[in-house]
Amino acid sequence: MKVYTRYLKIKSVKKIEIINISQTVKEAVKESGIKEGFCLVNSMHVTSSVFINDEEEGLKQDFINWLEELVPYDFDRWLHNKTGEDNAHAHLKRTIMGREVVVAVTSGKLDLGPWEEIFYGEFDGQREKRVLIKIIGE
Amino acid sequence: MKVYTRYLKIKSVKKIEIINISQTVKEAVKESGIKEGFCLVNSMHVTSSVFINDEEEGLKQDFINWLEELVPYDFDRWLHNKTGEDNAHAHLKRTIMGREVVVAVTSGKLDLGPWEEIFYGEFDGQREKRVLIKIIGE
């Protein structure tokens, strides 16, 4: 079995931002030399996500607007914000979008469908966060 | 390490439909000859899901009704629909339901609980889509 581990550092420009990381994950797969296996990509933080969807600006804004309706920032609404934080909403938003993806590696490449792109979804940004890429296989 | 890869083709009858694919995944595990490992089942499209829940008609309709409330079709509401698409809602619905499942394989079988069934959730159907089954183990 071969194993590859890489930590990405990401610092978003905005508080809430959706960043395409597909290219970096593809490079990691190439660098790993793994031909067949599974690639795990996960946020190492509890206020951000890794998810797969379509690369289209309108859609990314739809996600952000819709998440704000489902889970408003609304400081006074959330008990967690009594601890000195103001990011309760970000914990809940990330839960909707998911922490991680597992992508198949086939013939040395990410086995993605035609529209699948891998995104980092930041909901409490403007500070350095980490994403883990781990690949196991042969 | 043993590896098994299979692509399912699915064309739903309705635009929105929940289809039980447990039997096909079970057959794939058997065919793979893998006794211990992980089985990844994922949609290769960004407007459909793979998820695990209960096989019960009322519940499947509850999911469909509830998703329509959380993320209405509402053409004019979504920026993504300005690109010529009308499926913004399907991208968001699939996000709630999830892209993939990872199921343990133990003693040559999917290690599922008593009520766990694997479903393909289609939110923009009536055309051919693909699901990936990939199993790694020994």
Add this chain to the structure above:
Amino acid sequence: MKVYTRYLKIKSVKKIEIINISQTVKEAVKESGIKEGFCLVNSMHVTSSVFINDEEEGLKQDFINWLEELVPYDFDRWLHNKTGEDNAHAHLKRTIMGREVVVAVTSGKLDLGPWEEIFYGEFDGQREKRVLIKIIGE
């Protein structure tokens, strides 16, 4: 390849409860002797979740309150409850929170970020349920 499988039994005190299982999963990793690989932790039931977030009492209550808004218990609202069940809401709540997590194992430990804790989320409790921990690697 090394493989480790363990079934946890969990019986919640309340109908809806969020229980930190990080310590048990860490012990499983140690017991497995696996240094590099993937650790799958999943609920074996369709009305409960395994997810990763922050260990903070206010936040756990925020999750419970918010899920009740998104998916009220409301017996008469859900078709699934016509089967003699009253837990339709629990099937939908668990879908929001997720069935499983896949966590990297690096240098013999769960490769978690500083605030990541693993939780079992019960939405139809007060009876014995099972969680599966499966680790593959070397």
